Amino acid sequence: MNLEDLAKRVREACLEAIIQAYEDAGIQGLCAEGRWEIAVGALRTLDLTSVLRDFQQLSTQHAAQK
Numbered sequence: 681m682n683l684e685d686l687a688k689r690v691r692e693a694c695l696e697a698i699i700q701a702y703e704d705a706g707i708q709g710l711c712a713e714g715r716w717e718i719a720v721g722a723l724r725t726l727d728l729t730s731v732l733r734d735f736q737q738l739s740t741q742h743a744a745q746k
Contacts, residue, residue: 686735690728697726 701722705715 686731689731689735693728693731694723694726697722 698719702715702719705718710718
């Protein structure tokens with residue numbers, strides 16, 4: 681995995697978190713402003729550890745193959 685792949689995975693994780701939080705907030709009856717605040721909060725607290733760990737593991741495997 682290269683840096684472009686990592687960036688794509690980070691972007692996808694961020695989008696997934698923000699969209700899910702926005703939709704969940706709408707189901708809870710929040711107004712658009714409230715939904716946006718919840719979505720931004722989800723983005724701020726998003727844990728990207730698993731994405732970075734996968735990147736590190738694949739990079740290590742790729743280096744070992746050389």
